Amino acid sequence: MHVHEFMTTFQRLAGSIGQQTGDQEAARNALVCLIAGGHLLLQGGEEESRHLARTLARAVDGARDDEIRFGPDAKDLHLNEPGGPLFTNVLHVSGFPLARPEAQWQLLTAMERRAVELDSVETPLPSPFVSITALPRGHVQRLGLSRRMLDRWTLHCGIRPRVPPAPPEVFVRPTITPADLARMGEVAGAVEVPDAVRWHIVDIGVATRALPSVLVGTSGRGLVALAAAARVVAAADGRDVVSVQDVDAVARPALAHRLHMSDPQPRDADLAVDEIVAALRPVG
Known part of the structure; x- marks a missing residue:
């Protein structure tokens, strides 16, 4: 496929x-x-x-x-x-x-x-x-x-x-x-994640541990899930290389539920991930 x-x-x-x-x-x-x-x-x-x-x-x-x-x-x-x-x-x-x-x-x-x-x-x-x-x-x-x-x-x-x-x-x-369906899994698994995008994923993970509202940030398992989901998103757009935009598109569903908030309120973790993604988004 x-x-x-x-x-x-x-x-x-x-x-x-x-x-x-x-x-x-x-x-x-x-x-x-x-x-x-x-x-x-x-x-x-x-x-x-x-x-x-x-x-x-x-x-x-x-x-x-x-x-x-x-x-x-x-x-x-x-x-x-x-x-x-x-x-x-x-x-x-x-x-x-x-x-x-x-x-x-x-x-x-x-x-x-x-x-x-x-x-x-x-x-x-x-x-x-x-x-x-x-x-x-x-x-x-x-x-x-x-x-x-x-x-x-x-x-x-x-x-x-x-x-x-x-x-x-x-x-x-x-x-x-x-x-x-199995072939779709193989195609998604073969989508390339460039080094620059890998570092972007790492930067997101580090940033989840730096926000004052977050007591404990995401785990390594969360970053692996983020990369896997971004591969599927890229393939769904007809591309065989993951972009920063693919990662940002699935950052909230992949990471928000993993954040341990200091004062958990509905959507607080979602907003925290959105804040991180916006701050790390490349300019231009």
Whole structure:
């Protein structure tokens, strides 16, 4: 697959999913995570995020979706059993802050390793595998999730209410094969990140640790996620080289949820990342 074919396919998928869900930004971020092998943290309505997960699955021929709902009976969930909810392609997760710490880390470990341990043997999860985790609105720091936990999600954004709500049976038709999706991942992974852009990513990371409003800045994992997302964004624009603008375009969804703020308020972390990006933007 050539990068221009990547661009055409990405735009077609993102447009179709966005039309079905009513939120182009959330649809685009979900698709970036799917291609980059990452995971999406969504804040907003649970029904809207569930609909996005189902729509994303229907956009890939033969893909399956499943759901994990944490709650008062979460202690009875056995995530690592054969044929359990983790063995799917698009996983929707709700109630994550309500889960026991053991269950939370069991899920996060599976997300990161893309595998689970069955009878002392590491068993790969299906490919592709992407999780979309729904959280209520508000600053994620106030939901009781640690920085180590939040660091496991590749991108983070909100999702707008769907008015009127989309019927749950309405999905996009399958528009891409798993083989083509894998090729899109290969194309994105091969996109070049020039040294100047790598240093720009590093400068952003350093700057997150220098703002007075930020107690703890982003991690190295966050900068890796930022570079991976920027590669997909560049390919989606038909280019095989990442630009500073590509990095800046995904800095907020890749980094804001990883910042530990001194006085966490809604959108404070978003504004902090925007401030850093504006200050580091090349002149001319």
